[in-house]
Amino acid sequence: MVFKGEDLAKWTGGYWKDAVPSTIEGLFFDTRIIEPKSLFIALSYGVRDGHDFVEQAAERGASACMVEKSLAVGIPQLIVEDSLQALADIARSIRDGFANPVVGITGSCGKTSTKAMLKKVLGSEQTHATKGNWNNCLGVSLTLAELASEEYAYSVVEAGISERGEMSVLSSIIRPNVCLFTNVGEAHLEGFGTVDLIAEEKAKLLESAEQGALVVAPKAVLIRSAFDNYRHDAVAIVKGSPERNSPYKNVYGYEWAELDDHSANVTLFRGDQKYQYRLESLSEGIIQNSVLAVVTALEMNVDSGQIIEGIESWKPVRGRGTIIPLSTMEKGFIYQDSYNANPTSMLDSLRAFEMASKDCEQRLYVLGIMNELGENAGSFHELITKTLKPRKGDRLILIGDSELTEAYKKGAKSAGWDDSMLESFLAIELCKIDFSQYEGAIFLKGSRSCQLEALIPMFH
Numbered sequence: 001m002v003f004k005g006e007d008l009a010k011w012t013g014g015y016w017k018d019a020v021p022s023t024i025e026g027l028f029f030d031t032r033i034i035e036p037k038s039l040f041i042a043l044s045y046g047v048r049d050g051h052d053f054v055e056q057a058a059e060r061g062a063s064a065c066m067v068e069k070s071l072a073v074g075i076p077q078l079i080v081e082d083s084l085q086a087l088a089d090i091a092r093s094i095r096d097g098f099a100n101p102v103v104g105i106t107g108s109c110g111k112t113s114t115k116a117m118l119k120k121v122l123g124s125e126q127t128h129a130t131k132g133n134w135n136n137c138l139g140v141s142l143t144l145a146e147l148a149s150e151e152y153a154y155s156v157v158e159a160g161i162s163e164r165g166e167m168s169v170l171s172s173i174i175r176p177n178v179c180l181f182t183n184v185g186e187a188h189l190e191g192f193g194t195v196d197l198i199a200e201e202k203a204k205l206l207e208s209a210e211q212g213a214l215v216v217a218p219k220a221v222l223i224r225s226a227f228d229n230y231r232h233d234a235v236a237i238v239k240g241s242p243e244r245n246s247p248y249k250n251v252y253g254y255e256w257a258e259l260d261d262h263s264a265n266v267t268l269f270r271g272d273q274k275y276q277y278r279l280e281s282l283s284e285g286i287i288q289n290s291v292l293a294v295v296t297a298l299e300m301n302v303d304s305g306q307i308i309e310g311i312e313s314w315k316p317v318r319g320r321g322t323i324i325p326l327s328t329m330e331k332g333f334i335y336q337d338s339y340n341a342n343p344t345s346m347l348d349s350l351r352a353f354e355m356a357s358k359d360c361e362q363r364l365y366v367l368g369i370m371n372e373l374g375e376n377a378g379s380f381h382e383l384i385t386k387t388l389k390p391r392k393g394d395r396l397i398l399i400g401d402s403e404l405t406e407a408y409k410k411g412a413k414s415a416g417w418d419d420s421m422l423e424s425f426l427a428i429e430l431c432k433i434d435f436s437q438y439e440g441a442i443f444l445k446g447s448r449s450c451q452l453e454a455l456i457p458m459f460h
Helices: 005-012 050-059 083-096 111-122 137-148 166-174 195-206 284-299 304-313 343-356 374-386 402-414 452-459
Strands: 015-017 039-041 064-067 077-079 102-106 127-129 154-158 178-181 214-218 234-239 250-258 264-270 273-279 322-325 333-336 363-368 395-399 422-425 441-445
Touching: 005 015, 005 064, 005 077, 005 083, 039 050, 050 064, 064 083, 083 137, 083 166, 102 111, 102 166, 102 195, 111 127, 111 154, 111 284, 111 304, 127 137, 137 154, 137 166, 166 195, 178 195, 178 284, 214 284, 234 284, 250 284, 264 284, 273 284, 273 304, 284 304, 284 343, 333 343, 333 452, 343 363, 343 374, 343 441, 363 452, 374 402, 395 402, 402 422, 441 452
Parallel strands: 039 064, 064 077, 102 154, 102 178, 127 154, 178 214, 214 234, 234 250, 333 441, 363 395, 363 441, 395 422
Antiparallel strands: 015 077, 250 264, 264 273, 322 333
């Protein structure tokens, strides 16, 4: 990314103190990864005030800084009212100059995998995409700023929210030509209260969408009242055969069948058209995400051969539904989905694991608690384990806050789990059980704070 100093001042409404840099090479807010000749952005929100690190940024190569107050430092300062908002304004200006399609993706879960799949089907070399899961205002702004000095045919941007009001801001930065919704479920309920309010906030991705924007979503999302004004112009996907007289612009149906290698054969159809591909997952949610990616690319008139080749080349990222073979047993494996969890994704992953482990004599479930579920968090945890029917030889280990692990236990006991099959630990560091000789299938999933991936070295 290369910027002119005068452009940064114009875009942010700020002014330069001491000098106006002719060029800036990159934008950074973290001194640990800063690069030479870049602009250090001093953010004043969060645990630490970025203004306290400007000198360190200069020592590590920053040639200028963006600050909310004048400082006694030896590099030019772009002084703005609010650094985060100024960064968003930079992103908006760069987005204005990008003429090719921008895809905005949101949903309660599945955003990152859908983004990765869409990048594959659109063409990895020509598609710009959010790095990791940088999907808040800071991440979205830095993502779109990357379009300043590269030539891309497409940009795919995640939009994540945790409280009301965030999506309107993100929509105004992304200004999507394509809006893709993965699902609406119980996530971040502490900031919203109900799933209907989550749906309302998610739908605000459409507020600043370009005129005539393509909208793609599962039927289960589009039937919510938040989408009443958009339904007739949307493309829906549905498992099974689509209804003949639907209220949508277009409808695609899909089916899938399990293959022998923990993968699925997916068939997608619309009218007389049929598309078939192999996907390296048995997760119903991930399969649905793949259909969303394929349908979006088809509706964007991408060559179907390229789409099928792209989706079949996708592989789950470690920590997001990955199957890791165990050397201790021919059929043993770890199902690692430990990056994060909410009730929707937990139930989906459990179903995928049970299908993949049906030939294993032993199954070990390691469940971390699910955070940010609000006042009904206990009920959600109890619901998860109520669906978990034990078999002889199964074990269940619970990690996290004792109130929530007790809720897990309550649900498990109602499903038939005996006390001898259950254990719980406040933190992953306290789980000292040696699983290295375990002969069976192991399931790992919980919220990010549980850090369940720390157990993986014990299995090898």
